[in-house]
Amino acid sequence: MNDEKNLTPQESLEVITSMIRQAKGNMKKSSFYFLLWGWTIVLANLCVFILIKFTTITNPFLVFGLTIPAAIISVVYGIRQGKQITAPTMLDNINRWQWTGFGFTCFIFAFFGQRIGWQINPVIITMCAAPTFLTGIMLRFKPLILGGIVFWVMGILSFLAPVSWQFLLASFAVTFGYLVPGYMLKKTEA
Amino acid sequence: MLKELDPLLHSQLRLGVMSLLMSLESADFTFLKEKTNSTAGNLSVQIDKLSEAGYIEVIKSFRDKKPLTTCKITKKGIKAFEQYVEVLKQYIK
Incomplete structure (x- = not known):
């Protein structure tokens, strides 16, 4: 691009649309x-x-x-990755904060778990649904959208299941809600 | 009577930078240079002009001991860009 060129309205419009196209899809996976x-x-x-x-x-x-070292690793990785993003989109920021907020909420539930008789599994599984689903929408990535739906369904089943089986349901939910979409997402990043 | 297009935005490179910053939270100098396909010297001059007009905020910092220039659009810049697009629409009609 040069600065001397006199733009016609059509050319101005082209500059705007081509730059917006450049910035679009810039969201960090x-x-x-x-x-x-x-x-x-x-x-x-x-x-x-x-x-x-x-x-x-x-x-x-x-x-x-085990979630404590995972949380520490997430924070350290997040800080390092944040430094590498040269042009974060609004969606990058929204996504980062929705997951940070989700993390805080989970730790509050875990901390006060005793007050709700340690019945936190169905609550956390249900809570995983919305951010997973929304990240899927933001990235336009169907496996994560479906992952969010899996969490909602497994959340309902979890509330209906006996406590011990809730742990098995949670592993199932996370396998299809995080791990399978996670590996599919990793493939697209390569 | 057609309104005049903001001369500060009516330049290929400055308009390009503003369009990119409209869609991003912020962007560093290298990213802008790459996407606008401009030279460092020219981009630097145009960024200064936009910054002096209060359309963008330029934040100088360091990353891995190297200087880092980050640009962010201001409220004034957003307003100017929207106005530019409105006037542009009249020209195209």
């Missing part, structure tokens, strides 16, 4: 978080399910302590 959290939550839930069903361990829920 990130499969990393889906894979990190997918594996963390699937493993934690499966462990708890096995410990409840086949052992007499009194506090199997301590396995959920």
Whole structure:
């Protein structure tokens, strides 16, 4: 582009539309978080399910302590990645903050879990639905949209299931809500 | 009587930069240079003009010990851009 050229209205319009096209689709995809959290939550839930069903361990829920290093890794990775994005879109920011907000909400539920009789699994599974679904919409990525729907369905089933089975349902929900779309997203980033 | 197009925006490179910044939260100098396919010298001059007019905010910082220039559109800039598009519509009608 040069600055000396005298623009006709049509040329002005072309400049605007071509630049908007350049900025569109610039949204950063990130499969990393889906894979990190997918594996963390699937493993934690499966462990708890096995410990409840086949052992007499009194506090199997301590396995959920795995979420603490995952949260630290997410924050460190997020800060590093944030430095690499040269032109964040409005959607990048909205997406980042919706997941940060979601993270805070989850930790509040986990912290006060006792107050609701540790029945946090159905609540968290249901809560995973909206941000997953919305990220799918923002990235125009169907597997994540479907992942969001899986969370809603599994959230309903979870509320209806006995407590011990909720852990198995949660692993199933996260496998199809985070892991499968996460790996598919990773393929598109390559 | 047709209104005059804002001369500050009625230039290929400045209009390009403003169009990009309209769709982004912010953008660094290298990104703008790449997308507008301009030279560093020319882009730098045009960014200064837009900044002096208050259409964009230029933030200078460091990343990995290298200087980093980030541009962000201001409220005044958004208004000017929208007005430019409105006038442009009249020309095209």
